[in-house]
Amino acid sequence: MCQSAVPAARLGLNSADPLVREAFLMARDYIDYVTTGGADGTMGPAPTSCSRALRHAGDELLTRFPIFFRRWPRVFQDVTEKTACPTLLSILDEHFFAPVPGGRRRELAWSAVLSVYVLAGQMALHCHERGMVVVLPQLKECVGAYVERVVCPEIRDGGGWVK
DSSP states (O other): OHHHHSOTTOOGGGOSOHHHHHHHHHHHHHHHHHHTTGGGSSOOOOSSHHHHHHHHHHHHHHHHOHHHHTTHHHHHTTOOTTTHHHHHHHHHHHHHSOOOGGGOOOOOOHHHHHHHHHHHHHHHHHHHHTTOGGGHHHHHHHHHHHIIIIIHHHHHHTTOSOO
16 A cells, blocks of 8 residues: 555645645645546636646646557556555656666656656546545555655755746
């Protein structure tokens, strides 16, 4: 389960760091948005400008590059409530920690940040459609914690979520 992969003392939405709070808020909002039908669903307005931008960019990505997202049901086919978070984290680590020439870490682009949330949304949608709704809160925490650990330091160095 996700909790074993994330320290118990995680503050998430209660963090003193506004970047971390936004990361967790975006994870919660985006997963809720995707699992309630997206732009065609019953979700109210986004809580922040960053969440609104994420929703729009996620919708745009899924519309413009549907072929990329057709493979995820096959990748997620063996996912269970117990393996959803570890599977998601493993895929994200593969993406972010893939070898880069010269041993450097790759530059963090907005598309990479977007892909974290969109992939998490696809995993959440997969779980939701298969009756594994109990895992959705865990996925939200896993994604928030992942963004806090991997993405927030880069976002902080770049001046924040909104410039």
